[in-house]
Amino acid sequence: MEHTPTGAGREIQLAPNELIVSKTDPSGHITYANRVFMRIAGYPEHLLLGKPHNIIRHPDMPRGAYRLMWQTLQSGREFFAVVKNATIDGNYYWVLANVTPDYDLRGKLQGYYSVRRPPSRNAIAAIEPIYAEMRKIEAAHGKAEAPDASRDWLLAQLQEKGCSYQDFILNLNADVLRAKGVNG
Structure with missing residues (x-):
């Protein structure tokens, strides 16, 4: 996949009260997308349903961030992240994502x-240089080792600060979440 330089395309911003909502199956294929998701990303429903959620992955996002997300989700915990996504027409949008495993009444992952x-x-200003460094680390490693290498670097940086990735993300967005009455 060719990398689009940071800043290429135009930023699309969600309105302050807009929420993008989606559901996936256990393998990450989209089973539901709300109208805000379709409008912001520029995809009609038929081009989203059944597709891997990474259809909107922006090349500025380090693979290590997704490795951390999947490890967190597979341990049964929710995951918070600041994510840069790509639109169908080459623009981009930033989101504060909260991803939660969905279990049925018997505890089976749905x-x-x-x-x-x-x-x-x-x-966004705080995470962009972190993601840029993670991409540099990934570029210096083989494809198989790259996600773990950048994830490990990120976790080491946060350990030095004495916080988890989730705490770091929630603290960066505390003003936004307080204004919405959301507690992390």
Whole structure:
């Protein structure tokens, strides 16, 4: 996949009260997308349903961030992240994503439920250089080792600060979440 330089395309911003909602099956294929998702990403429903959720993955996003997400979800915990997504026409949009495993009454994983809202501008400014460094680390490693290498670097940076990735993301977005009455 060819990498689009940061800043290429135009940023699409969610309105302050907009939420993007989607559901996937256990393998990450989209089973539901709300109208806001379709409008912001530019995809009609028939081009989203049944497709892998990474159809909207922006090349500026390090693979290590997704490795951390999947490890967190597979351990049964919810995951928060600031994510840069791509639109169908080459633009991009930032979200504060909350992804949660969805279990049936017997405890069997049914898939994942994701709610995305606008992140704080400070969160975007803080995460962009971190993701840039993670992409450099990934470029210096083989394809198989790259996600783990960048994830490990990120976790080591946060350990030095004495916080988890989730705490880091929630703290960066505390003002946005407080304004919406959301507690992380």
